[in-house]
Amino acid sequence: MNGPVTIKNDSTMVDIKEIGIIGAGQMGSGIAHVASLAGYTVKLIDIDQGQLTKAVATIQRNMDRQVNRKKISAGDRDAAMVRITTGTDYGPLSNADLVIEAATENEETKRKIFQALCPTLRPDALIATNTSSISITRLASTTDRPHKFIGLHFMNPVPVMDLVELIRGIATDVPTFEAVKAVAVALGKTPAVSEDFPAFIVNRILLPMVNEAIYTLYEGVGSVEAIDTSMKLGARHPMGPLELADFIGLDTCLAIMQVLYEGLADSKYRPCPLLVKYVEAGWLGKKSGRGFYDYSGETPVPTR
Ligand code: CAA
DSSP states (O other): OOOOEEEEOSSOEEEEOEEEEEOOSHHHHHHHHHHHHTTOEEEEEOSOHHHHHHHHHHHHHHHHHHHHTTSSOHHHHHHHHHHEEEESSSGGGTTOSEEEEOOOSOHHHHHHHHHHHGGGSOTTOEEEEOOSSSOHHHHHTTSSOGGGEEEEEEOSSTTTOOEEEEEEOTTOOHHHHHHHHHHHHHTTOEEEEEOSSTTTTHHHHHHHHHHHHHHHHHTTSSOHHHHHHHHHHHSOOSSOHHHHHHHHOHHHHHHHHHHHHHHHTOGGGOOOHHHHHHHHTTOOBGGGTBSSEEOSSSSOEEOO
């Protein structure tokens, strides 16, 4: 296991030992999982105590699976679980060296979080956002420390996927970039640097493909099963695009397509009306029990 990282440079020394994570959904809990296994003290924060309880249970279950598959030892798991504590306000983040925001993909929600968070933090604490599409420069401007603010975008499932995207805002300074890059490496991830453009690199390419798969369904070109089988066996994707959409969350898929559509002002990014309708229906994919598949039984069943 890699340990916490110390970065020295001319002006500041950023010694990252304690990481705060805001949002205990699938991304926040995955980030807590890898950060605690890498030796960091983790403070996982969510306004909803129920969500925190669920997140800790998920982390435990996923670490148990890693123990069973001999990826980590039972000792690593137990030590990591002890390093995670939870809270429903920002008080526990008063000594965090780095806070990673992983709340819902909604700019207004993130703005409100940063405004409420900043007064609690040490002046030298760094802030990273796990946004999958929103402008880092714009989010940074809502904080009291745009130079200590950066995009750190993890992929789902966080414990399995090797990539993180690192995105500098216009004001992000070199010590912040280097410190957060070193944390990413300590978490066992390979960083790819993206410029601050809508949806960065992975989602700029991946989400239009997912959206096109939904158009393919909407226009009746193929069934859910035909589309997913085609891309799994015909393009060797680990998941079909509709299964992947359900896995990411249809609300997140729609939010990313809207950022692309509005941010790049190009009609080729128009969200498929069927995606909009599913989100309006509350059919958000795996997490809500229904999306392009119905998850209520033993195995997922295509809904179209
Ligand atoms: N925690 C820990 N380990 C996990 C895990 C989790 N949450 N989920 C799966 N694993 C592990 C399993 O234990 C298993 O480990 P071994 O190799 O040691 O056996 C391995 O991952 C494979 O899992 P499974 O055998 O259960 O299932 P699978 O072979 O079908 O793989 C998958 C599952 C890894 C999720 C695979 O289907 C996959 O890679 N899918 C594509 C995922 C993808 O594209 N993610 C990116 C989404 S886009 C994104 O995240 C950006 C955004 O902003 C929207």
